[in-house]
Amino acid sequence: MGFKKLMKCSTCGNVGEFEYIGSRDVNRKGEVSDIIGSASMWISYYRCPNCGAVDVEFSPIGEKPDVPPEVFREIGKREEELGK
Numbered sequence: 001m002g003f004k005k006l007m008k009c010s011t012c013g014n015v016g017e018f019e020y021i022g023s024r025d026v027n028r029k030g031e032v033s034d035i036i037g038s039a040s041m042w043i044s045y046y047r048c049p050n051c052g053a054v055d056v057e058f059s060p061i062g063e064k065p066d067v068p069p070e071v072f073r074e075i076g077k078r079e080e081e082l083g084k
Contacts, residue, residue, distance in 0.1 A: 003071040011053035013049055018046035018055065018082035022066045036061050047076070 004017035016037040023044040026032060032041060044067060059065045065072070 003067055005046060007048075007055060009048040009051060009053055009059070010055055012048065012051040014048055014050035015051050018048055020067060020071060020073075021045040021047055021054065022073040023059075023067065023078040028076070036050075040064075047051065 005020065006016070007018045008015045009018075011041045016058055017049040021044075022081060023042050025040045027036060027039065030038075039062040041061050042063070042065045044057045044059065044065045046055050046057065046083070047053070
């Protein structure tokens with residue numbers, strides 16, 4: 001059973017338990033280092049149970065996502081995972 005979080009969909013407006021897909025550190029390769037320095041900046045991805053759209057949640061700079069360690073999944077380590 002995966003991790004779910006109560007959220008509101010920005011696409012269809014549904015409020016429900018969104019399924020956790022994974023998280024990515026957008027500053028892993030220094031992409032936004034000119035703004036936040038060397039700190040990590042995590043984005044977590046969740047799927048709407050109603051329409052299937054993916055919504056995101058940002059964690060505070062320098063903090064890991066509020067996801068249980070046993071289900072935490074880092075995505076985007078390899079470029080092909082991100083569709084590049």
